[in-house]
Amino acid sequence: MIDIAPKMARALLVTVAISVIAVAASVVIGALFTGVRMLGARWARWTVIAFVEFTRGVPPLVHIAIIYFLLPEAGLLINEFWTGVVALALIGGGYAVEIFRASIISISAGQTEAARALGLPPKLSFRLVLLPQAIRRSLPPLTNELANIIKASSLLSVISVNELTKVANDLIFVHFVVVEVLIELTLLYLVIVGILMLLSRHLEARFAL
Amino acid sequence: MDLGFIVEAMPRLWPGLILTIKLCLTALVIAMAIGLPLGVLRAELGNGITGRALDSYVFLVRGTPILVQIYAAHFLLPMAGIKLDPFWVGIVALVFNSAGYQIEIARGAFISVDHGQGDGAAALGLTRWATLRFVIFPQAVPRMLPPLANEASHLVKASSVLSVLAIFELHKAANAIISQSFKFLEMLAAQAVLYLAFVLALTQLAGFLERRMHRRSGASMTADLSIR
């Protein structure tokens, strides 16, 4: 029986690193693009809409391959790790745009008027009234999508990123330790996603009204 | 990029697209039959053993990649003495995945209506069953549609991962053409277009159903439930 733990531990680090960076980047991309989507010029809005439809309609497996082969064509030859980060951040960003936008729309109309009626200037009413509520509403669906990003990182094996699932697959290939690897793999993903969910619940409590 | 090749290869992608559609619709229907009632059950149950067991199942589904779930189905079913052909192994994996998400969808919609209205109906003397039948379900069902449409599009995309089981769905069909012609980028583009078309068709259909139900029932759609 071979010891699978050290190899899995190293792969776990890769998965965690990619997930953390991609999750953070997708929130930033989502926020920026939401701004463009809601306030930008007509062509810019349509670009964002097309981008969102593309990320939501194309399987991550295909998406990742496209990014992997198109980045070099565009003169951007970054390594597999960062290519994976870019691919996941774009996918996550696409979903985040819709979540942020829906949250803002669901709140803005009545509440903004009320804030204005109370004499709050627009900037303040945005910061004090709209934003905290929008963030709170976004959190549950956003958490889901961020969990999806972590899970989609398992597909980066196709572009030779040595993350958890790829290393697990290689272990199965070479040493035929199927059940042990599958159990360990499942537990590790549950821990990562579990931590994300706890973190999100903590934030929800902070933004609670 | 050789656009002529994409057009030429379309008929060869056709069987893959058909199988993708079959896989997704079969899995979606079975997962709805399992997941939605379980979701209502989850909302009705307290935090007893059954409730907690359902929660653990949902957490397991949501916390692990579809690729790992597919591998598990591929390896563990035969080890348990269950021999299925790859199509049905794929269905098992997709249903296992989708039912978990649908429990959450049904539970969410149910609770959002039950909150307040359930008590109101009880105060009017309606039995629990009558409350469910006449008050909660008619409002909860339309609310489930947008997240269900979203789940359907997730399912379509997840089905591409079944290519690792050598199920001849769209992604695998495209890979087969690549291995013969080595036209990699062309086949990526062709797949992207076909998946996009399928997903858009599904979301349009859901939007149409939603509008119809909305008109009929007059149920109010809160904005946060239209988030997908």
Next chain:
Amino acid sequence: MRVLVATLCALLALPGVATSSTLDHIKSEGKMTFGLEAQYKPFEFRDENNEIIGYDIDVATEIGKRLGDVAPDPIDTNWSTVIQSLYNGDFDLILGGMTATAERYKRVNFSYPYMDASSGLLVKKDSGITSPADLAGKSVGAGAGTPQIKQLELAAEENGISYNGATKTYDADTVAYAAMNAGRIDAYASTLVSLLAYAQTDDSVTVIPFTSNKWDAEYTAMAFRKEDEDLQGAINEIIVEMKDDGTLAALQEKWFGQSFVDILPNKAPTFE
């Protein structure tokens, strides 16, 4: 935990073991199922009608005839888990361009070699790479789980060079070809004949030899469950017949453009 899992595996795996011999089963069914992944030109790939064709299919057809009216039935499967699937009972044997390796031999028995599996290196024509020694500081790749990964390591040792980062591994050769065209790898190690098949379709690449006395000659062989010794014996006899009467040479001419029969030993690889 580990003991528990191992016990469970052993218990669960038992019903999968066939009670009658696989050879008898093949003959009585009149059908021989074999595992492969149909993305490995010219061994196995899909034609315009999505039918699986290639050298392996022709070899299997010939074996089926000689077993007595047995129809070949290729099962397209995930290559990285093909041995597990063999033991799950998904097919009778693996006949899919598998290179015989010591690691794999721990789980399966091999037939007599039915094809040469020498390695080659795919490089860009304008890269100036003509031998493994030129790979210093270059990005290299190989197929996931293939012996070429180890060979690249040995070659670096032998030539006293180091590559640009770790060897990149790909699930399918086709992805690696696209990666090379995108400038992501400078050299890709795989079996010589599959690389040659690709080089015929792409003017910008060429195949250079990848040999060393650090590793033994490598062969393509069919793989059997350890207990299927009668099937292994019967097929070995047929392979010898096919070598002797020129059938195998003709099939190799058809798919690889030349015959390798003369360098294939009549001895199953056992790595002792």
